[in-house]
Amino acid sequence: MRAYEDWVVEAETKGLKISSIVLQNQIEELELSEEALFERMGKNLKVMRESVKIGLSGKRRSASGLVGGDAAKVEERRKSGTTLIGGPMSGAIAKALAVAEVNASMGRIVAAPTAGSCGVLPAVLFTLEEIFHSGEEELLSALFTAAGLGIIITERANVSGAEGGCQAEIGSAAAMSAAAAVELAGGSPRQTAHGAAIALKSMLGLVCDPVAGLVEVPCVKRNATGAMIALTAAEMALAGVKSAIPIDEVIDTMAEIGHQMSCSLKETAQGGLAVTPTGRKIRADFL
Amino acid sequence: MCLRFIGGDGTVSKSNVFDLLGPIMVGPSSSHTAGAVRLGTMARKILGEEPLEGIVTLHGSFAETGKGHGTDVALIAGLLGMAPDDERIPDAPEIAKERGLKVRFEKADLGDVHPNTVKFDLTGPKERVEIIGSSIGGGAILIRQINNFRVGINGDYPTLVILHQDLPGVVAQVTLLLATAQINIATMRVSREKKGAQALMVLETDQKIDEAVLDLTRRLPSIKQALAIEPLE
Numbered sequence: 464m465r466a467y468e469d470w471v472v473e474a475e476t477k478g479l480k481i482s483s484i485v486l487q488n489q490i491e492e493l494e495l496s497e498e499a500l501f502e503r504m505g506k507n508l509k510v511m512r513e514s515v516k517i518g519l520s521g522k523r524r525s526a527s528g529l530v531g532g533d534a535a536k537v538e539e540r541r542k543s544g545t546t547l548i549g550g551p552m553s554g555a556i557a558k559a560l561a562v563a564e565v566n567a568s569m570g571r572i573v574a575a576p577t578a579g580s581c582g583v584l585p586a587v588l589f590t591l592e593e594i595f596h597s598g599e600e601e602l603l604s605a606l607f608t609a610a611g612l613g614i615i616i617t618e619r620a621n622v623s624g625a626e627g628g629c630q631a632e633i634g635s636a637a638a639m640s641a642a643a644a645v646e647l648a649g650g651s652p653r654q655t656a657h658g659a660a661i662a663l664k665s666m667l668g669l670v671c672d673p674v675a676g677l678v679e680v681p682c683v684k685r686n687a688t689g690a691m692i693a694l695t696a697a698e699m700a701l702a703g704v705k706s707a708i709p710i711d712e713v714i715d716t717m718a719e720i721g722h723q724m725s726c727s728l729k730e731t732a733q734g735g736l737a738v739t740p741t742g743r744k745i746r747a748d749f750l
Numbered sequence: 751m752c753l754r755f756i757g758g759d760g761t762v763s764k765s766n767v768f769d770l771l772g773p774i775m776v777g778p779s780s781s782h783t784a785g786a787v788r789l790g791t792m793a794r795k796i797l798g799e800e801p802l803e804g805i806v807t808l809h810g811s812f813a814e815t816g817k818g819h820g821t822d823v824a825l826i827a828g829l830l831g832m833a834p835d836d837e838r839i840p841d842a843p844e845i846a847k848e849r850g851l852k853v854r855f856e857k858a859d860l861g862d863v864h865p866n867t868v869k870f871d872l873t874g875p876k877e878r879v880e881i882i883g884s885s886i887g888g889g890a891i892l893i894r895q896i897n898n899f900r901v902g903i904n905g906d907y908p909t910l911v912i913l914h915q916d917l918p919g920v921v922a923q924v925t926l927l928l929a930t931a932q933i934n935i936a937t938m939r940v941s942r943e944k945k946g947a948q949a950l951m952v953l954e955t956d957q958k959i960d961e962a963v964l965d966l967t968r969r970l971p972s973i974k975q976a977l978a979i980e981p982l983e
């Protein structure tokens with residue numbers, strides 16, 4: 464079982480970014496060249512970009528009719544200049560909703576790490592791109608950092624709502640996004656670890672309770688709040704705020720909490736929001 | 751892990767960057783949408799020709815939450831040969847009509863199987879086949895039964911499926927033929943109806959099984975049918 468800490472130490476000693484360490488590791492593991500890896504990751508980035516755009520257009524609705532059009536509402540408010548939390552943050556909310564809405568309405572997305580949590584990483588990534596005018600290569604590198612942390616999470620815990628609750632899906636997505644954001648903003652390898660740890664800590668205990676078993680309620684909006692937590696955690700880490708509990712221990716805790724979580728709260732739609740009076744009604748009406 | 755009656759978006763344990771970021775897929779669920787497309791595609795490959803008619807029986811979570819996840823639409827898309835990232839997936843029912851593929855859906859309890867399980871009864875111009883398969887998480891699938899035979903095909907490898915008479919030496923003939931063709935066997939499973947009756951051999955290989963090898967296999971004595979299935983992307 465590998466530790467993210469090992470990659471941080473390796474990056475620090477060699478004076479490299481986490482993304483370089485992940486790349487090196489994957490070149491060996493997948494027996495692919497760096498160019499081939501970048502090319503394949505480029506396809507992911509392209510689809511992420513398209514899904515943001517399509518979602519923001521606000522035209523898509525899910526089959527159940529529960530989801531769609533909210534990304535466009537937030538984007539419109541942002542463009543009008545009246546936002547509570549500032550342009551970049553409200554833009555991130557809109558983008559996260561956009562991608563999650565595209566997913567719910569049978570559009571094309573990149574599972575990151577899952578389909579249910581597909582909006583968090585694109586939202587964070589493209590928000591940073593707008594702020595820092597990052598180049599394509601930097602964005603791709605940040606994706607390798609995110610995926611690298613994801614690999615550690617799957618080795619020490621999991622990224623499945625059925626196994627670990629929503630903390631494993633949206634929580635992992637937020638942690639991966641925080642690490643990517645810190646690197647993209649010029650933070651150190653150590654700071655990516657703190658950012659990821661702060662983000663995941665904020666998500667611990669979150670249950671998976673999809674209404675009617677659909678990846679719609681609460682999933683779509685959790686993508687937006689997950690992106691907020693990722694950006695907030697990254698901001699703290701970049702300012703030099705440290706996580707008292709190191710990332711690997713937070714990941715292990717996430718696994719343990721998932722273990723202790725009741726089955727009714729792990730994607731079975733037998734607990735949580737799924738069994739509220741309204742949740743039950745939605746289920747009865749639709750199915 | 752908890753027994754899952756209602757589907758969502760489960761994934762399997764993963765280990766490379768593209769498992770974590772990917773697949774590129776049409777939503778909303780890797781198990782109920784992407785996995786369903788792949789099951790349809792595998793069923794089509796096993797039939798070995800353009801399907802004309804299909805009776806598709808949904809079990810468990812597929813039956814319960816399939817509608818909201820577009821499982822039915824995804825299964826049709828797979829039968830039409832689409833990949834899980836094909837943006838025409840939502841239009842699969844109309845495309846099926848245009849191409850003359852008739853699909854009827856039913857719901858049934860298929861017994862003690864994975865919650866995301868489907869049975870296909872497929873008819874093509876020449877062939878008919880019954881297939882049972884499950885979507886086991888993260889888009890991964892497992893074909894569990896072909897006609898009356900239990901199998902275990904996940905679409906990761908080129909696969910050779912052989913229907914033959916249960917006689918001594920048949921297995922050796924096939925493995926010898928593959929060895930001569932420089933095809934390495936990754937896994938192999940033989941199951942039979944009863945002693946001396948029909949048997950099914952399933953071989954997963956490291957190399958592609960080309961037409962020539964398939965042809966030679968078909969000409970071996972005691973072989974009734976042989977089918978090469980290419981791996982899923």
Ligand code: SF4
Pocket residue numbers: 579580623624628629630632633670671672673677678679680681682683685730758759
């Ligand atoms: S509630 Fe469950 S299905 Fe929805 S995003 Fe969270 S983990 Fe995924």
